[in-house]
Amino acid sequence: MVKKKQQDKKNNGEGYVSTVLSLLDEEENVISDVQKEIFIDEIRELPPIKEGQLNVSGVYAYDMGDKVEVKVYVRNGLSTNLNLQKIPFLIVNSKGDTLASQTFNLASLGKLPPHSARPVKLYFDKKNFKVDKIPADDWKIVLNGEFNVTSKVRPRYEGLPEKISVEDKLVFDKFLDELPEMEEGEFSISTFSIGLQKNGNILVTTVMRNATNKPITISKMPMTVLDKNKRAVKSQNFIMKNFTVSPYRARLCNFAFPTDVHPENDQSLEGWSVIYKLVNINGGKNIKKL
Structure with missing residues (x-):
């Protein structure tokens, strides 16, 4: 497993927002309080985002053989609900080189409330990788170009x-x-x-x-x-x-x-x-x- 090294969390400017854990109703009933605390701690360690941003931050990448499991938090920095659909993602290194790319349908995430963060696991197919292995401490997951985001109010x-x-x-x-x-x-x-x-x-x-x-x-x-x-x-x-x-x-x-x-x-x-x-x-x- 390649654990993501978190970036500096300092934010000296204005316009940054805090995001809180948001789970689907069915997850609320099955996820333990201990696991929720882990989620909350991970969200606290994520780099800050500004008001109006849609952000994705990776936590770890785990090689499963034919796939790579990447745990991310999708964070809604808007003051309105978001409904996500087909979103293209990239895994890149510090030089901006693309390591992998794949589009995921995030409709199953449901409605993402304002200023909230929701954990999700993305499974990248190995065929979509340009490298054999994700380098430790030199990768991040980002949104790629145009994608379908609808803001519901x-x-x-x-x-x-x-x-x-x-x-x-x-x-x-x-x-x-x-x-x-x-x-x-x-x-x-x-x-x-x-x-x-x-x-x-x-x-x-x-x-x-x-x-x-x-x-x-x-x-x-x-x-x-x-x-x-x-x-x-x-x-x-x-x-x-x-x-x-x-x-x-x-x-x-x-x-x-x-x-x-x-x-x-x-x-x-x-x-x-x-x-x-x-x-x-x-x-x-x-x-x-x-």
């Missing part, structure tokens, strides 16, 4: 009403949790509910999610309400003041479409939907009946 709420009831918060949380994860850089609008109020307003409640690293401000929102037969019934361009969704956050927003229909009680408009653009409706006349 699950925004959490901000700006919920202070007096929101526990029951309502649970309903909103459940809706948010059931929405699909977002790709880094996306912004989405999801319709939470559509209902007709006693005051005659069609009230549309939306959840806006920001999966970017910058705040997003919305000044106008063109919207059209469709009935269950997908017919446009109300259309309006809402002017919004100071409405900003922070990075990696979600916000609720209500939109009211006035009508001349006044039911005795508030009612849910099941099967109705919203599109986020303006549609001309009967020359712009208000609907008379819902």
